[in-house]
Amino acid sequence: MSDIDNGRRLRAVDDGLLRRREAIADLGDALRLLIENATATEAPTEELIRAAERIRRAAAPLGERVRGRFESAAADDLLGGVRLYNPVTGAGSAFAPPLEISREDGLAVGTCTLGLAFEGPPSYAHGGVSAMLLDQMLGYAVSVSGHPGMTGRLDTAYRRPVPLHTPLRLTAEVAAIEGRRVTATGTIATADEPGEVLVEATGVFVALRAEQAQRLFGPVIGRNRESRAG
Numbered sequence: 544m545s546d547i548d549n550g551r552r553l554r555a556v557d558d559g560l561l562r563r564r565e566a567i568a569d570l571g572d573a574l575r576l577l578i579e580n581a582t583a584t585e586a587p588t589e590e591l592i593r594a595a596e597r598i599r600r601a602a603a604p605l606g607e608r609v610r611g612r613f614e615s616a617a618a619d620d621l622l623g624g625v626r627l628y629n630p631v632t633g634a635g636s637a638f639a640p641p642l643e644i645s646r647e648d649g650l651a652v653g654t655c656t657l658g659l660a661f662e663g664p665p666s667y668a669h670g671g672v673s674a675m676l677l678d679q680m681l682g683y684a685v686s687v688s689g690h691p692g693m694t695g696r697l698d699t700a701y702r703r704p705v706p707l708h709t710p711l712r713l714t715a716e717v718a719a720i721e722g723r724r725v726t727a728t729g730t731i732a733t734a735d736e737p738g739e740v741l742v743e744a745t746g747v748f749v750a751l752r753a754e755q756a757q758r759l760f761g762p763v764i765g766r767n768r769e770s771r772a773g
C-alpha cells in the first residue's frame with residue numbers, strides 16, 4: 544500500500560472513531576435526559592406505562608452486540624486515558640453527571656450540575672454521590688501528578704449539604720507523596736460561592752506494583768493492545 548493510500552486509510556479510521564465518539568456522547572446526552580425526566584416526571588400513569596414499553600424497544604438493538612467484563616469499549620483508548628463510560632466523567636455514561644475536569648495552575652478543577660436523579664436528602668445531593676465525585680477528582684489529581692494509584696482510603700467531611708440544580712465547582716490537589724502512597728485533598732463548593740466549602744475529602748492512593756497491575760488489569764490491557772494492533 545502506498546503512503547498516500549495508507550494515510551487515507553488512517554484518516555478514515557480516525558474519522559470513523561471520531562464519529563463513533565460523537566454518537567456515544569449524543570446517546571449519553573439522550574440517556575441523561577431520559578433519566579432526569581423519568582426521575583422528575585409527574586406525567587399520567589398511562590404515559591409511564593407507554594414510556595417503559597418504548598424504552599425497552601429502543602434498548603433491544605443496543606443489546607445485540609455487547610462487550611464483556613474484560614473488553615474495553617471499541618471507542619475507548621485505555622492507555623491514552625479515554626474512558627467514555629466512566630460513571631463520573633464519561634460522556635457516554637447515562638449515570639455520569641458528567642463531571643468535567645481541567646487543570647488550572649496545578650489545581651484540578653471540576654464542574655458539574657447534579658439533577659434530581661442524584662438526590663439524597665430532599666433537594667440536596669446524596670452523600671455517596673459527593674464521595675464519588677471527590678474520588679474521581681482526587682484520582683485525577685494523583686494521576687496527572689505522574690504517580691497514579693488506586694484509592695486505598697477516602698475520608699469525607701460533609702460540612703454543608705450540596706444543592707441540586709446548582710452549578711458546582713470542585714477542586715483537588717496532591718498534598719504528599721511517600722513511597723507508593725500519594726495523599727490528595729479536594730473540595731466541593733458551588734460555582735457562585737467557591738470559598739464556602741460544602742464537602743472536603745482526603746484520599747490515600749496506592750501505586751500498584753507491576754505484578755499487582757498485571758494480576759488486576761492484565762486481561763483487559765492485553766485485549767486493548769491486541770485490538771489497537773489489529
Ligand SMILES: CCCCCCCCCC(=O)SCCNC(=O)CCNC(=O)[C@H](O)C(C)(C)COP(=O)(O)OP(=O)(O)OC[C@H]1O[C@@H](n2cnc3c(N)ncnc32)[C@H](O)[C@@H]1OP(=O)(O)O
Pocket residue numbers: 624678679680681682683686687692693694695696721722723724747749750751752755
Ligand atoms: C485521568 C484518570 C483519572 C482516574 C481517576 C480514577 C478515580 C477512581 C479511583 C478508584 O476508585 S480505584 C477503585 C477503588 N479502590 C480499590 O478498589 C482498591 C482496593 N484495594 C487494593 O487493591 C489494595 O488494598 C491496594 C492496592 C490499595 C493496596 O494494597 P497493597 O497490597 O499494594 O498494599 P501494601 O500493604 O503493600 O501497602 C503499600 C503502601 O500503601 C499503604 N496502604 C495500603 N492500603 C492502604 C489504605 N487502605 N490506606 C492507607 N494506606 C494504605 C501501606 O501502608 C503501604 O505504605 P508504606 O509503603 O508507606 O508502608
